[in-house]
Amino acid sequence: MKLFRLYIFILCNICGLMSFAQISDTIVSTSLDEIVVQAPKVIRKSDMEVYHPSKSAVDNSKNGMQLLRNLMIPTLIVNDALGSISAAGQSVQVRINGRVTTIEQIKALLPETIKRVEWIDNPGLRYNGANYVLNFIVINPTLGGSLMLEGKQAINEKWGYNRTDAKFNVGRSQWSVGGYFKLTDDMKAYREYKETFTYPNGESLTRTETPLGGELDNSQGATWMSYNYIKPDTTVFYVALQANRSFTDKWLYNGLLSLSNGENDINLTDSHGNTGTTPSFSAYLEQHFSNRQTLVVDFSASLYSGHSYSDYVEKTSGSSQLINDVHTYIKDWNQAYGVETNYIKQWRNSRFTAGASYTANRNRSTYKNLDGEIFHQHQDKAYFFTEYFHRINKVSLTGGLGVQYTSFLFKETNQGNHSWNLRPQATLTYSPNLNHQFRLSFTSWQSAPSLAATNIAPQQLDGFQWRIGNPDLQTSSSYMLSLRYSYNLPHVSGSFGARAFSSPNAITPYLYWNNDRLITSYENSKGLDNISFWIAPQIEVIPTWMTVSGTLQYTAERMKGNNYKLYNHCWSGDINALLSHWGFTLGVQYKRAQRDLWGEKISWGEDISIIDLSYNWKDWEFGAGVIMPFGKYDQGSKSLSKWNTNEQHMRLNMRMPYISVSYNLQWGRQKRGTSKLVNADANVNHSTVNGR
Template sequence: MKQVIAFIIALLCALCALAQTEAPDSISTHELQEIVIQAPKVIRKADMDVYHPSKSAVENSKNGMQLLRNIMIPTLTVNDALGSISAAGQSVQVRINGRLATIEQVKALLPETIKRVEWIDNPGLRYNGANYVLNVIVANPTLGGSLMLQAKPALNQKWGYYQGDAKLNIGRAQWSVGGYFKLTDEIKAHREYEETFTYPNGTSLTRKETPLGGEIDNSQGAAWITYNYIKPDTTIFYVSLQANRNFSDKWQFNGLLNLSNGDDDIDLMDSSGRIGTTPSFSAYLEQHFAHKQTLVVDFSASMYAGHSYSDYVEKYPGSTHLINDIHTYIKDRNQAYGLEANYIKQWRASRFTAGVSYTANRNRSTYENLDGAVFHQRQDKAYFFAEYFHRINNVTLTGGIGAQYTSFLFKETNQGSHSWNLRPQAIATYSPHRNHQLRLSFTSWQSAPSLAETNIAPQQLDGFQWRIGNPNLKTSSSYMLSLRYSYNLPRISGSFGVRGFTSPNAITPYLYWDKDRLITSYENSKGLQNISFWFAPQIEAIPSWLVISGTIQYRAERMKGNTYKLYNHCWSGDVSAMVTHWGFTLGFQYVRAQRDLWGEKISWGEDISVIDLSYNWKNWEFSGGMILPFGKYDQGSRSLSKWNTNEMHMRLDMRMPYISISYNLQWGRQKRGAHKKINAEASVDTSTAGGR
């Protein structure tokens, strides 16, 4: 891997040198009669980077996701084949015209209607703790409609993605109806797993699992209908109704356990999954008043009805006698409601924003394996904030303060907690030139304990491992200080910087022995600290033909629990290349996932590669590609606990060739979508069963 990273660095440096010897052509020119207007590809603003899609990027895209991929924003990883967006190994909050959006809603956007993309790598208080924010601005004319269809099946697996969306514009209103289905069924998988248990008396037992096969299911879908009403500069109203269905979310691994104490080998089957439906409703109102004042109100609600389960079976080969036969079955009937209101006042060089939000979660879990025992949990969060932004020549300053109140309670035991937490923020930006920017920022946010972390119902994981939640957990606070330098040079742009993070009372899992049972529970630890250095360039290696983008990041971190102190350091990154000409687009992407230390475990996501070739013809796009053309799929973890050390690698048969057909039909002029500035949070909780 070090050789691959070294090669990427050498390649990017060579291309940088090449780019600087060529004539500048990163400026797009638009002619209007006798006036020539020039605008940079990326505009560095005090609180965001603004990207305007090029003509070729629009022409070679058939949906919003493909356009985001073709823009190739440095540090941003857009995987259209797998339907994911991330940045430097962290999640990205996606918005459309300011309102929170799903990947499927991004895919339903017409590329021609996307006017600009706002990349916010240091979100303010009103984004409520997001790592990054990607805001797609859609501004369309007022009449017409559109129909968008896409099918992307794999050729050798039961895997595929299918979506349709139709929009109809009537005067100031727009109706939209659509749906998607993602198929992942019986994908072959296996697990490489070895663990050592150390007992309090110093003795130990090692179990090595020889994989005997397995499979992964993850089929899901959704349907939605939305309504927009826009009276320019006066009123915006938006309402949506959506239903999500998790048809089958299951993984199963079979293996042969070899024990270090000399006992006979053991056959095992380890399986868990979840099935459920989540209907949701959202309503939004934005009202503009005189003197550049705006009041925005958002309401959302969601419900979840479903179940999660886990099955763990051990037996001797060739025998029908079961050594362990463990089954967990949890029915959830959970609800979530959110309400948020913001007041915004703007002046020529400044902006003031104040807001309040309230979120309520009401959870009801029935444990069928515990004779139908019922547990009720209620959680309430209230958040208040005020933020002021001011520009003075080349310097802009942003300061704000927020306060969050969190309370949760288990009805059956009357156990729970409540707390107040402050959330300060400050950002200073210096832009001596439109092509250079230096930003220093300090942000903070809170993380409330989840249903799984606080639920006191005991769950058995295998022959002697159990999981029990902790109802006495407190809301944790996180703080981040970052320094970033961004640049635009002829045919090269990007950023590099350093980021420091601390969470002094992070909620993390920990292990302890209770007689002959090894318990996994949760605690407010003594803190996680890390520091990251990153470099993210984008290079137009061959004008109008070849663009290369990449990110390389080094991260060092320390985790302290009440009984341990652990360290971790790792390299991670990604590289993308795109060749575009004659209507063809050839894309390549490789991602090495970030290795994260959390509690007593290091975990990593997908190491993945994708190659894709597409051709655009009129309203059609035809493409084919392969997921994981080289390398080996790896997703896993490594436990560093003194009571249980283990390493797990999940391997999937992901070397999948696929084809894709997209069709876009447009008529008349397209209605502008609602520009939603805020979102009331109403994320419904779900239980988790199993989890060896």
């Protein structure tokens, strides 16, 4: 209710300002050799919003992630402590000069080199299905080398983050090398869990779990090296090697189980996790021709070697008598290859883009618990598209059409499927001036079945629950229509709008009984439909000192599948406050995750709060903060199946004070990093093994 009242207050203030404020530009001034350049703080273009960092935002940042947080972009949730970026509960694709990158590479950016940040909340066909896109435009820095160091450590838990990155320049070439390590070890955890099984004959059984404790391990790291060659306006070449390592990713729960049939005092141990290494390689070439024509080609490849496991044990309390003893162990050796090429032709008020891409996945899974049985799966995806953009005075039009071919095949059984799907897209934008913009857009995309959803190897979850994939799944299509109004007034900016979504053949899990076994499989459902309304204001409470932003969203959903029809209504949102002065930056953040209906389950991510205080001194930054200073950490799910109803809440000891130290050293002259316009998809698959 407090969150709701705050947003009603914000909405009333916005309406008042829009009624009485005169339309004028919010500007920032930059002095360059006695020439003053003035530009809008937020420039709303037909296909993106452009944010120019202020001097105070740069001065109070030591890396690209912190600068992004200080920009306070409405609807965007930037969590520097946990290293995540999201918007309206969905993932955000991050890029540097058009090249898809990682959070770690964003953290490696020097704030002084970031000219602007492009926020694209309606990506076109050339972004191949991304929900949102953040593109950092990096200029040629006057300094030619940099060394960035960062260390962050919790005081009361084995949790921390350490990173280093260095850049060196020789003529038109630039070398970059870096790495990071994220520590999460033996973090105390437990779950609140209760479920009811209903048999086909109408009888039911309820299992109640009393938590006895548990732990979470999630330690990972990566190292990378890249080379850039840039001949301005002619040729760009980029090559990179990277290795990611999941050292340990484990959930372990202990509980005392009681059953409604009178069986009590059953000790339960439920754990699952994975470990693996993923080396990857990418190469990129961009060639410019006369008459504003560009041809770009990108190649990438990756390999995954690792294993996933699940252990589920029930035994009588006070004895070693086993009731259930279930173990699953899958070893993967999976490969992925991708190539993409785009042709781009630009005119003064228009742009034409045509592209093609191909991705191949070759998966090999060995089931140790099935006497070493091996399964091979091949996945192939080809994508072709054309897109045309044209601007006529205050109106911009974008239209495009893509087509995607998807196929997958299990070699051992010769089972599989293939399909062709169309992907139309159109956007109409009207901008009467720089302060106001209206946008109506329609977009579509496809989702191919995952390895877990199609894998025919049976996996036992507990005493009578199993999971079996469906090799007959078809690639699903999704469609979205959105209407948005954006405004930029003195001291107030933001957006509000509505969005309608439909996935008529969404790939979702479903449950059914097979004798005394409850099976979880997957189907092309009868569809998910939802509609959402949101408001995302940003208010400059104290000019250049304090800014408050946030998002409030209401969503209504309907899901239809195998003999069920379900509904879901939820509120979600976030509040962010940032106070900066005298080198100090105080940030406060609270997020209530969106509750999403998918299949017969409602699930949600992290409900989390963070307070962070930092101080900048010369090339150093010193910080301290608390994760979960108020509220109760929660992520979980709720099953609504007529055969199995349950609700689980994952609880972690996340009330963690931490300290951090950052250091930036810069020297010499250096070239700008590569501006990569396309990215071949080579995301390697790996098996997943989950507990009940």
